[in-house]
Amino acid sequence: MALHFLDFDYSEAEDGVATWDAIASVPEARRQELAQEVHSILAWAWTEFGALHGPHEEGGLWQYDLQCERRGQPLQELRYDGACGELVPALQAGSDGRVTLTLSISGLPAFAEAFAAHFGLF
Template sequence: MSLHFLDFDYSEDDAGVATWDAMASVSATRLAPLVAEIESILGWAHDLLGAEFGPQEEGGLWQYDLQCERQGQPLTELHFDPQRRCIALPREIGAEERVTLSLSLSGEAAFAEAFTERFGPF
């Protein structure tokens, strides 16, 4: 899958847990395609290892953190609904507003290998 908005930075900790971080800032008019890109990534991850979602320290194989930043507003955590395959955004985003979404994914070796195979090396 070709990504148009997200350019991930890769890191790995001493325990071998891989982390990918990406951030994209867009106008409200470009927000829908950015959200669709994130939804496709999180949908893929849930399809692959949804049952193993959760913090590694609690036995999970992968997890994500998704944050929304808007000028003059507090940082907001966003959630992906795997059944509906969508992210609920704040409703009051103005047409002229810029929105920054930050996505962090981390996972054990099986997740890392599958992620790299699907989305390419970073």
């Protein structure tokens, strides 16, 4: 699957945990497209590995952090609700008409290999 907004940087820890970090900033007119791209990533991860979501230190295979930044407002944490298939809360633009998202997703080797292969990140 081709990604249009999120350009991931890759790193790998000594313990084998792979991490991809991305940031994207778009005008209001492209907000829904960005939200859909993030949704597609997290929906895939949830469908393929949802039962194994959680901190690596607690036995989880993968985890993510999703933050929304809007001018003049504090960072807002977003989450993917696997039950209803939506980002919660809904993505909103700031007073300057832009929305900036940061997504960090990490996983152990089984998740990392599948994630990189699916999204063409190798």
